[in-house]
Amino acid sequence: VYVWRTPHLNAGMWLAVLVNFTAFPLSNGLMPYVARDIYKVDKQGLGLLVASFATGAFIGSLTVGAQATRLQLGRMMVIASVLWHVVLLAFAQTTTAFGGIVTMLMAGFMQSLSMVTLAAMLLRTSDPNLRGRVMGVRMLATYSLPVGLLLLGALIGVLGFRPTASLSAITGIVVSLVIAMWWRQSIWVPEAPANRPLKEAFTLPPMRSSLASGIPAVRAARSRSFPEISTVTSGAAPSLTFPVAPTVPPPNF
Numbered sequence: 001v002y003v004w005r006t007p008h009l010n011a012g013m014w015l016a017v018l019v020n021f022t023a024f025p026l027s028n029g030l031m032p033y034v035a036r037d038i039y040k041v042d043k044q045g046l047g048l049l050v051a052s053f054a055t056g057a058f059i060g061s062l063t064v065g066a067q068a069t070r071l072q073l074g075r076m077m078v079i080a081s082v083l084w085h086v087v088l089l090a091f092a093q094t095t096t097a098f099g100g101i102v103t104m105l106m107a108g109f110m111q112s113l114s115m116v117t118l119a120a121m122l123l124r125t126s127d128p129n130l131r132g133r134v135m136g137v138r139m140l141a142t143y144s145l146p147v148g149l150l151l152l153g154a155l156i157g158v159l160g161f162r163p164t165a166s167l168s169a170i171t172g173i174v175v176s177l178v179i180a181m182w183w184r185q186s187i188w189v190p191e192a193p194a195n196r197p198l199k200e201a202f203t204l205p206p207m208r209s210s211l212a213s214g215i216p217a218v219r220a221a222r223s224r225s226f227p228e229i230s231t232v233t234s235g236a237a238p239s240l241t242f243p244v245a246p247t248v249p250p251p252n253f
Helices: 006-024 024-029 031-038 043-066 072-093 099-127 128-159 161-181 206-223 227-233
Strands: none
Touching: 006 024, 006 072, 006 099, 006 128, 006 161, 024 031, 024 043, 024 099, 024 128, 024 161, 031 099, 031 161, 043 099, 072 099, 072 128, 072 227, 099 128, 099 227, 128 206
16 A cells, blocks of 8 residues: 555556566576577577676676766656667567677666665665564566467567567566656656655765664663673772682591
């Protein structure tokens, strides 16, 4: 209910459902078919295709991490989603393994820009008490992936790979733009909640003041539980007494 009633969170969830339905099947699930039947390569070629996508995603994650405080997350996740599908449209038209590796590298980069900014937006702008539940709803969006795989697999058998992949990529572009326009005031305009800078989204309490305010409470709790320790730490000289063992006379032989 909280996600449904919060426009920018609702938009982010629908975008996650979309990319799992249209983009991830082409980027991951159908890759063995593409390597064997389209590019005519062996397992080494398949490994290069998968590794290129992962490499692009790694570079994209580093890019987002380096620019995290400057990005408008709402805009970035939509723009990267559109560009991701554009790259997949180009991937559908390639006829060589080298072209597929290059396009997969760019697709991984765009995928990371879109999904990392989406996750950051959900965590940054949701209620701190509900962040775990919001991310749980985000995980439910992955259930559109098997539906997309089944549908695209069936269409490939009827239309072929290139028409099916092109149709999926075009659908992703159009629906991404529809999401951006439908929730324009929540994720696209600069003053939208999803585009707030990091320093305005939340503020962390000063570490030193937090520690200083917690020290008296810790000392009070320690004095109640261990009075002998609190006496030593408070500065007073403790009086310690040690029991003296009784003297036992030696036996007479």
